[in-house]
Amino acid sequence: MTCRAVNKLLMDFFQGKLAQAQRRSFQDHLSDCAECKAMVRAHRKTMRIGKRVFKAHKALPPTQPEEMIRAIFGTPKVTKRA
Numbered sequence: 001m002t003c004r005a006v007n008k009l010l011m012d013f014f015q016g017k018l019a020q021a022q023r024r025s026f027q028d029h030l031s032d033c034a035e036c037k038a039m040v041r042a043h044r045k046t047m048r049i050g051k052r053v054f055k056a057h058k059a060l061p062p063t064q065p066e067e068m069i070r071a072i073f074g075t076p077k078v079t080k081r082a
């Protein structure tokens with residue numbers, strides 16, 4: 001698996017959407033590639049913080065949840081670089 005593929009599959013990986021073989025090759029790449037490993041670690045940390053904020057936000061009256069969630073998690077973008 002290439003770094004680019006890892007990047008592309010990152011979200012699916014965290015959401016548990018990868019097929020077993022795919023996940024294995026994803027993890028294989030991580031064990032070989034310090035850069036991607038660091039990226040996954042950073043992502044995991046960000047997601048943890050995001051979840052905490054999301055939880056705290058649930059206790060508040062729903063004024064503008066959509067916007068806040070988008071601000072925290074970001075809008076999913078598919079950027080294609082040739």
Ligand SMILES: [Zn+2]
Binds near residue numbers: 029
């Ligand atoms: Zn890599």
